[in-house]
Amino acid sequence: MSDPDRIVAPYGTWPSPLSAADLAAASVGYNDLVVDGADVLWLQSDPTDGGRVAVVRAGADGPEVLSPVGFNARTRVGEYGGGALGAGHGVVLACSWDDQRVHRIVDGAATPVTPEPSTAAGIRWAQMTVLPGGEGFVAIRETHGPDRPRGNVNVHGTEEAVNEIVHVDLASGECTVLVTGPDFVGGPFVDADGTRMAWLQWDHPDMPWDSAALWVADLRLGESPSLGEARHVAGGDGSAVADALWDGDRLLFSDDPDGWWNVFAWANGSTQRLQDEAVDSGAPRWVHGIGQLAVVDGAVHVQTLSDGYAHARRLDGAGGGVALEIDGVGLVGSLATVGSDLAMIAGGPALPTGVLRVDPTTGRATRLSATREDAAAEIGAVPEHMTFPTADDAVAHGLYYPPTSVTHVGPDDERPPLVVLTHGGPTSAARTTVNGTAQYWTSRGFAVVDVNYRGSVGYGRAYRDALRGSWGIHDVADTIAATRHLVAQGLADPDRLIIEGGSAGGYTTLLALCTTDTFAAGGSLFGVADLRALATDTHKFESRYLDSMVGPWPEDEQVYVDRSPITHVESLSTPMIVLQGDEDAVVPPAQAELIVAALRRRGIPHAYILFEGEQHGFRKAANITRSLEARLAFYGHVLGFDPADDIDLPEFQSGPNG
Structure with a gap:
């Protein structure tokens, strides 16, 4: 029965207090949480300034920007970056996006401290760790082009970058290699005295969540910094250490030898299990600079993911743990210790993400980052975790958001259109922070489901590994199953189903559109169209990812052909909008253009927007705004309703001649 206090209007046509411009302006990013004594620092992106990232420190009178105007603190290590900020012993370091060198930040000025490369x-x-005394730091160095210290030819016959851990003298810029040989390194993790260093390492074709080993060695500083004998601590051979942290003489780490990321402690050659729970107290290492462990007054705290909720968990010393109850927090993205409190990057369905200082005994939180308006957080669409049956007698999961408005309600005899979101990765997850995209749709009368298909994290290794060899099969099946589950419950209109996703989620979207007739419209944001091209024309970090997700290359080339959306375009009949950044090195524009050419050739209604100056994901406010408004206008045009927003339909093409 309709609510008499709300206006009855068709779903999809509701006016919303959340404009695309509001959402874009609120798309502030927080990363690389670092604590130096009593100081809490982080990186903060500003979408209204072209996505520029500033170094920020919590001050007595509010947050203060330390980096100079125009400085953009981002690193391209692994292309996804992370770890562009380092601070310790009064020294603040940040990577510059423009030259990728490490700069020292002093009194609002940035001075490069690492050598200038031969090529831009x-x-x-990444991951600069300042050593005691503040005279040097250790960090990950990724070298491309002629500066590579050695040849490094991959399976495709091309030279790839060399990743190492290096000591850098702050006064001279002299670099000394400490760890070299593995294809990839993570960390480094240095103890408080600067006498021991731990690190992660893994090799092709593994990804860090497949198999990553933790090593430790004595750190010898002086005129010629070096490491003592390296000792293997844990991980590798089918288990993956996610993160590590020194706590006095013991080294804490998260590992998954039994199928769940749990916390262990290593000291004097002996390992003790601190946690034995069926929860994932760890996360996939897509980027550097995320702290997953913290110790406060002897109590170990860890970032834990369960059913889409990433919370801070305090271990009880008896193998278990309890989630900290922090008002409004449904996602903890990074942890650190500051005094007797936790510093964290956190948010929730109705709490704008930011930097918080939390008393772990009471859960009382103080916001360190600026208080900001976030209309998305005010919409109030709270996700419901759902588990549903899928193919192969399996189950999958997702987060369902109902249409939500304080002023409007849909007709009793109408079901809402459904937007199905497919997350990227694919080794990632939909999570319960303020999902601005979901709030944008729900506030206009759409239902939304964010699918955690098989292969998603937070449900243990068996669920995560279920997608190995089956990417393009299980993710598509689970997405269809989630859609049908909601239709069967009367929560979605079967004739108005939309699917959209970015990157790996764009691949799932494209394949679902090319191989099924479930959806009435779709949106691909920098999605993968040709797996062969992705396998042979992508960056080092993911260059062997598909070996596990699809099959060994080139032995299984036919599988790559069979699983590529571009192979099935002759079956494609669904209108689609395609969005792409012209500087994307992860999924190059050529992938989008393959699909656009097929849409044009087959005379299928479509729109294509290529955003200038954008990489893998959109960072500029104007482009974020345009991408949302274009999709809303496109879907409204295809499904036959007029959105309440005053927006323009993107250039609409319906055939070979436009």
Whole structure:
């Protein structure tokens, strides 16, 4: 029965207090949480300034920007970056997007401290850890082009970058290699005395969540920094250490030898299990600079993911743990210790993400980052975790958001259109932070489901590994199953189903559109169209990812052909909008253009927007705004309703001649 206090209007046509411009302006990013004594620092992106990332410190009178105007603190290590900020012993370091060198930040000025590469951005840095005394730091160095210290030919016959852990003298810029040989390294993790260093390492074709080993060695500083004998601590051979942290003489780490990321402690050659729970106290290492462990007054705290909720969990010393109850927090993205409190990047369905200082005994939180308006957080669409049956007698999961408005309600005899979101990765997850995209749709009368298909994280290794060899099969099946589940419950209109996703989620979207007739419209944001092209024309970090997700290359080339959306375009009949950044090195524009050419050739209604100056994901406010408004206008045009927003339909093409 309709609510007499709300206006009855068709779903999809409701006016919303959340405009695309509001959402874009609120798309502030927080990363690389670092604590130096009593100081809490982080990186903060500003979509209204072209996505520029500033170094920010919590001050007595509010947050203060330390980096100079125009400085953009981002690193391209692994292309996804992370770890562009380092601070310790009064020294603040940040990577510059423009030259990829490490700069020292002093009194609002940035001075480069690492050598200038032979080619622009040829030497990249991440995870700078300042050593006691503040005279040097250790960091990940990723070297491209002629500066590579050795040849490094991959299976495709091309030279790829060399990743190492390096000591850098702050006064001279002299670099000394400490760890070299593995294809990839993570960390480094240095103890408080600066006498021991731990690190992660893994090799092709593994990804860090497949198999990553933790090593430790004595750190010898002086005129010629070096490491003592390296000792293997844990991980590798089918288990993956996610993160590590020194706590006095013991090294804490998260590992998954039994199928769940749990916390262990290593000291004097002996390992003790601190946690034995069926929860994932760890996360896939897509980027550097995320702290998953913290110790406060002897109590170990860890970022834990369960059913889409990433919370801070305090271990009880007896193998278990309890989630901290922090008002409004449904997602904890990074942890650190500051005094007797936790510093964290956190948010929730109705709490704008930001930097918080939390008393772990009471859960009382103080916001360190600026308080900001976030209309998305005010919409109030709270996700419901759902588990549903899928193919192969399996189950899958998702987060369902109902249409939500304080002023409007849909007709009793109408079911809402459904937007199905497919997350990227694919080794990632839909999570319960303020999902601005979901709030944008729900406030206009759409239902939304964010699918955690098989292969998603937070449900243990068996669920995560279920997609190995089956990407393009299980993810598509689970997405269809989630859609049918909601239709069967009367929560979605079967004739107005929309699917959209970005990157790996764009691949799932494209394949679902090319191989099924479930959806009435779709949106691909920098999605993968040709797996062969992705396998042979992508960056080092993911260059062997498909070996596990699809099959060994080139032995299984036919599988790549069979699973590529571009192979099935002759079956494609669904209108689609395609969005792409012209500087994307992860999924190059050529992938989008393959699909656009097929849509044009087959005379299928479509729109294509290529955003200038954008990489893998959109960072500029104007482009975020345009991408949302274009999709809303496109879907309204295809499904036959007029959105309440005053927006323009993107250039609409219906055939070979436009």
